[in-house]
Amino acid sequence: xxxxxxxxxxxxxxxxxxxxxxxxxxxxxxxxxxxxxxxxxxxxxxxxxxxxxxxx
Amino acid sequence: xxxxxxxxxxxxxxxxxxxxxxxxxxxxxxxxxxxxxxxxxxxxxxxxxxxxxxxxxxxxxxxxxxxxxxxxxxxxxxxxxxxxxxxxxxxxxxxxxxxxxxxxxxxxxxxxxxxxxxxxxxxxxxxxxxxxxxxxxxxxxxxxxxxxxxxxxxxxxxxxxxxxxxxxxxxxxxxxxxxxxxxxxxxxxxxxxxxxxxxxxxxxxxxxxxxxxxxxxxxxxxxx
Numbered sequence: 001x002x003x004x005x006x007x008x009x010x011x012x013x014x015x016x017x018x019x020x021x022x023x024x025x026x027x028x029x030x031x032x033x034x035x036x037x038x039x040x041x042x043x044x045x046x047x048x049x050x051x052x053x054x055x056x
Numbered sequence: 057x058x059x060x061x062x063x064x065x066x067x068x069x070x071x072x073x074x075x076x077x078x079x080x081x082x083x084x085x086x087x088x089x090x091x092x093x094x095x096x097x098x099x100x101x102x103x104x105x106x107x108x109x110x111x112x113x114x115x116x117x118x119x120x121x122x123x124x125x126x127x128x129x130x131x132x133x134x135x136x137x138x139x140x141x142x143x144x145x146x147x148x149x150x151x152x153x154x155x156x157x158x159x160x161x162x163x164x165x166x167x168x169x170x171x172x173x174x175x176x177x178x179x180x181x182x183x184x185x186x187x188x189x190x191x192x193x194x195x196x197x198x199x200x201x202x203x204x205x206x207x208x209x210x211x212x213x214x215x216x217x218x219x220x221x222x223x224x225x226x227x228x229x230x231x232x233x234x235x236x237x238x239x240x241x242x243x244x245x246x247x248x249x250x251x252x253x254x255x256x257x258x259x260x261x262x263x264x265x266x267x268x269x270x271x272x273x274x275x276x277x278x279x280x
Binding site: 001002003004005006007008012014015017020021022023024025026027028029030031032033034035036037038040041042044045047048050051052053054055 | 064065068069070071072073074109112116117118119120121122123124125126127128129130131132134136141148149150153155162163164167168169171175176177178179191193195198263266267270275276279
């Protein structure tokens, strides 16, 4: 998953969406790589009582 | 003497996902029109994949590893040239619960608990816990969010890996001309699509949500 975030230009102007992520225009990229493995079943969690109250 | 930092981040955000899927496709269809007609519906395949992941998650769960990298790019393909954030986390997911053993965290998509010393604390009470809660989304939730938005969904081909250490690797400029490159008319044979990867560009609402999560995690501070 990639989240792209626009930046203002050097002179503090907002760059229009059509150009914000194009070649030569600096933008922020957050790249998430998820690897899932369901080959082995995950055991039911035994949640400690102290933790349980913060999950409700 | 004071120093003012100017934040150049805007609220303009967009988000896209690429996921691998398995689809049975009838091979050897020489007629390109027939081929296009028989192409699996990417939206339907994506919807099925989301449902299957949700079902697996609730029935038997799965292990997850998430690598997060953040940086600056000036490229149209969004390749990062300057990394400022790198995080790697592992966990186990069963339905709406995730356990992250390294940090002793139990969490739901909304809240969680972290073990600090001998005591369990709300996840948001700990800066590292809050950051994890904001940036490590549940995989099924990410897909459900994308599905529920006005997403653009299409098939894409996996990138061809080039191993420059391969003795047979030739720089494109040094490569000998193909017979058709010498001149004359070339007939370009189109590759059969593999239908193994789907690209999803999620709607604006979802993009803003994930942008807000990153912003609230504090990880954008380095980009000011």
